[in-house]
Amino acid sequence: MKRLIIRFVLSILSIAIIFIGGFVGYVSLTDYKPKAIEPLLIRHPVTETINATKPFTITTFNIGYAGLDAKQDFFMDGGKMSRSSSLAQTKNNMGAITATMNQLNSDIYLLQEVDVQASRSYQLDEVDTIIDTLPQYSSVFAYNYKTPWVPIPITKPMGKVESGLLSLSKFHISNQARYDLPGKENWPVQLFELDRAFVEMRLPVSNGQELILLNLHLSAFDKGGTIRQQQLQFLSQYIEKQVAEGHYLIIGGDWNHVLPGTDSTKFPTKQAWPEWLQNFPEDFTPDGFQWAVNADIPTVRTLDVAYTPGENFLAVIDGFLVSSNVEIVNVSTENLQFSNSDHNPVTATFKLKAE
Numbered sequence: 001m002k003r004l005i006i007r008f009v010l011s012i013l014s015i016a017i018i019f020i021g022g023f024v025g026y027v028s029l030t031d032y033k034p035k036a037i038e039p040l041l042i043r044h045p046v047t048e049t050i051n052a053t054k055p056f057t058i059t060t061f062n063i064g065y066a067g068l069d070a071k072q073d074f075f076m077d078g079g080k081m082s083r084s085s086s087l088a089q090t091k092n093n094m095g096a097i098t099a100t101m102n103q104l105n106s107d108i109y110l111l112q113e114v115d116v117q118a119s120r121s122y123q124l125d126e127v128d129t130i131i132d133t134l135p136q137y138s139s140v141f142a143y144n145y146k147t148p149w150v151p152i153p154i155t156k157p158m159g160k161v162e163s164g165l166l167s168l169s170k171f172h173i174s175n176q177a178r179y180d181l182p183g184k185e186n187w188p189v190q191l192f193e194l195d196r197a198f199v200e201m202r203l204p205v206s207n208g209q210e211l212i213l214l215n216l217h218l219s220a221f222d223k224g225g226t227i228r229q230q231q232l233q234f235l236s237q238y239i240e241k242q243v244a245e246g247h248y249l250i251i252g253g254d255w256n257h258v259l260p261g262t263d264s265t266k267f268p269t270k271q272a273w274p275e276w277l278q279n280f281p282e283d284f285t286p287d288g289f290q291w292a293v294n295a296d297i298p299t300v301r302t303l304d305v306a307y308t309p310g311e312n313f314l315a316v317i318d319g320f321l322v323s324s325n326v327e328i329v330n331v332s333t334e335n336l337q338f339s340n341s342d343h344n345p346v347t348a349t350f351k352l353k354a355e
Contacts, residue, residue, distance in 0.1 A: 030148055031147075031191055032143065032146035032147065032195055034143070034178065034180050034195055034197070035180065036179070036180050037177055037178070037179055037180070038142075038177060038178045038180075039176070039177050039178075040140050040141070040142055040176045040177055040178055040199065041140070041141075042138055042139070042140055042173055042176055043131060043138065043139045043140075043141075044131070044135065044137065044138050044139060045138045045172070045173070046136075046137070046138045046169070046170060046171065046172055047172050048170060048171055048172060049171060049172055049203075049204050049205065049206050050171045050203055050204070050205045050206065050211060050352070051206050052205050052206045052207040052209070052352050052354070053206075054351070055329050055349050055350060055351040056107040056108070056171075056349070056350060056351075057104075057105075057106040057107050057108070057347055057348065057349050057350075058106060058107065058108040058109070058110065058213075058250065058252060058320070058347070058348055058350065059101070059104055059106040059108070059109050059110070059345050059346065059347040059348075060109075060110040060111075060112075060215075060252040060253050060254070060318050060319070060320065060345065060346050061097075061100075061101075061109065061110070061111055061112075061318075061341070061343065061345035061346070062111070062112040062113050062217070062253075062254045062300075062318060062341065062342075062343040063093075063097050063111055063112070063113055063114060063126070063340075063341050063343070064113050064341035064342045064343060065084070065090075065113045065114070065115045065118065065120055065121045065126065065163060066084065066090050066091075066093040066094040066097060066115075066121060066124070066126055066340065066341070067083060067084030067085075067089075067090055067093065067120055067121050068084075068303065068341055068342040069084075069085075069089065069093050069338070069339060069340045069341065070306060070307040070337065070338050070339050070340075071085065071306050071307075072084070072085065072303070072306060072342075073303050073304055073305050073306055074303035074304075074342075075152070075153050076220075076221055076303075077274070077276070077302060077303035077304050078302075078303075078304030079303050079304045079305065080153070081156075082120060082150075082152075082153055082156055082157065082158040082159075083119060083120040083121075083122075083156065083158065083159070084120060084121055084122060086122070087122035087124065090121050090122050090124050091124065092340075093340040093341070094124065094126060094129055094130075096339065096340040097130075097340055097341065098129070098130060098133040098134070100334065100336065100345065101130070101133075101134060102133070102134065104334070104345070104347055106347055107169070107170045107171065108167070108168065108169045108170070108171070108213065109134075109137070109166075109167065109168040109169075110165075110167055110213075110215040110252045110253055111130070111165065111166040111167070111168070111215075112165055112215070112217040112253060112254045113163060113217070114126050114127055114130065114141070114163060114164060114165070114166040115127075115161070115162065115163045116141075116143075116162040116163065116164070117160065117162045118159070118160055118161045118162055118163055119157075119158065119159025119160045119161070120158050120159065120161065127139075127141055127166055130166060130168070131168075134168060136170065137168035137169060137170055138168070138169050138170075138172075138173055139166060139167065139168050139169075140166070140167045140169075140173065140176045140199060140201060141164055141165070141166050141167075142164050142165050142178040142197060142199045143162065143163070143164040143178075143195070143197075144163070144164045144165055144194050144195055144196055144197045144217060145161050145162070145163040145164065145194040145195065146161065146162050146163075146164075146195070147160070147161050147191065147192055148160055150192045151192070152192075165197070165198075165199050165215045165216075165217060165253075167199055167201055167213070167215045169201065169203065169213075171203050172203065172204060173201050173202065173203055174202050174203065174204050174210075175200075175201075175202040176199065176200065176201045176202070177199070177200050178197050178198075178199055178200075179197055179198050179199075179200055179238070180195065180196075180197050181196040181197055181198065181216075181218075181230075181231045181234055181235075182230045182231060182233075182234050183196070183219065183222070183226070183227030183228070183229075183230035183231055184227070185222070185227075194217075194219070196217065196218065196219055196227075196231060197216075197217075198214045198215060198216035198217075198235070198251075198253070199214065199215040199216075200212060200213075200214055201213045201214075201215075205248065205352060207352075207354075209246075209247070209248060209352075210247050210248070211247070211248040211249075211250065211352065212242055212247045212248065212249050212250075213250050213251075213252070214249075214250070214251040214252065214253070215252060215253050216235075216251060216252075216253040216254070216255070217253050217254045217256075218231050218232075218253075218254070218255050218256045218257070219231060219256060220256040220276055221276050225257075225278040228256065228257065228278060229281070232281065232284055235251075236284065236286065239251075239286050239289075240286070242323075243286065243323060247323075248323060248325055248326055248352055249322065249323040249326070250320055250321075250322050250323075250326060250350065251320065251321045251322070252319070252320040252321075252346075252348075253318070254300075254317060254318050254343070255280070255317050255318070255319070256276075256277075256278075256317055257277075257278050257279065257280040257281075257317060258277060258278070258279050258280060258315050258316065258317060259280055259291060259293045259316050259317060259318075259319050260280050260282075260285065260291050260293075261291055261293055261295055262293055262295040262315070262316035263295065264277075264298075264313070264314065264315040264316070266295075267298050267313075267314035267315070268309075268310045269310070269311065269312060269313045269314060270310065270311045271302060271304075271311065271312060271313040272313070273313065274302050274304075274313055277313075277315060277317075285321070286323075287324075288323065288324030289321055289322065289323055289324065290321075290322055290324070290326075290328060291319060291320070291321055291322075292319055292320035292321075292322055292328045292331045292348040292350075293316055293319035293320070293331060293346070294316070294319075294331045294332055294333040294346060295316060296333075297316075297333035297335045297344065298314035298315055298316055298333075298344065299315070299316050299317055299318035299319070299333060299343055299344045299346055300314070300315055300316075300317050300318065300342060300343050300344075301313070301314055301338050301342055302314075303342055307337070307338045307342075309337070316333075318343060318344075318345075318346045319331070319346055319348075320346075320348050322350065325352065325353045326350050326351075326352060326353065327350065327351040327352070327353055328348060328349075328350060329348075329349040329350060329351055330348065330349040331346065331347070331348045331349075332346070332347050332348075333345070333346050333347075334346075334347070
């Protein structure tokens with residue numbers, strides 16, 4: 001009898017090992033491996049050029065795949081949930097997000113965590129939903145998360161994820177590309193992690209110059225921020241090259257750092273400083289560059305619990321970094337109380353300085 005039990009247990013273990021090995025092998029073979037620089041398609045191209053003498057607005061908004069509304073938590077941040085609560089709630093969140101975008105009526109949008117097809121958002125194509133709702137914009141999309149199955153949490157895994165960065169513009173885009181960011185987790189963890197990137201868009205200006213606009217989303221849960229350091233070093237080298245060529249440069253998105261000029265301790269909270277959140281390196285900001293941030297309203301909340309005013313830790317991690325030839329006219333944050341995303345949108349008004 002003991003031998004039969006041992007054989008049975010060994011058989012179960014063997015099947016489990018074969019299954020896990022086969023699964024990891026499949027994910028390895030199908031792993032998304034983007035090139036260092038990849039050209040991107042543009043949808044609904046427009047012809048209007050930026051007028052060098054007139055101000056324009058840009059909004060950056062991490063929409064949290066329309067699943068991280070105020071009632072949600074998230075397992076990677078210490079919570080339990082890995083998906084939106086339901087398809088109906090995902091659609092409700094998307095409706096509120098696009099309504100906010102229509103109300104803001106910004107000239108350009110830089111969006112992060114926009115799902116194309118994902119279990120966590122119940123297969124809702126959020127890219128098409130946004131594009132169809134805002135048909136007056138041209139759009140550029142790039143993947144930064146593409147995996148056939150994320151197997152955790154075990155009880156309700158995140159599942160399939162195809163998601164990325166979506167940029168929308170009322171102005172003509174002459175060139176657009178995805179730049180892969182350095183810094184990866186060890187195998188096999190990286191198979192189920194994001195492939196971080198930024199999207200570069202080049203917009204002609206009426207004075208014959210060129211505005212380079214970046215949409216980025218840096219790493220968040222890298223221990224000690226080591227991967228973020230590599231990504232910022234890469235970005236610094238990129239900035240140096242563009243500045244040398246005399247371009248206008250605006251970088252916006254979710255930096256996953258407390259941004260310079262902001263103070264998280266001013267926001268009431270019952271929580272300690274979250275382990276994943278890093279202060280922005282003091283030695284990073286390039287000469288002459290300025291941060292366009294609003295220090296008075298938080299742009300992100302912690303996700304270990306649902307949102308309760310005065311309880312969650314809050315910070316400003318979304319905003320813009322601009323070159324010295326770009327004037328910051330105004331910066332505002334919509335205080336949406338994290339109703340439909342774990343982030344609040346940040347809108348800045350810019351004006352290009354005469355060369």
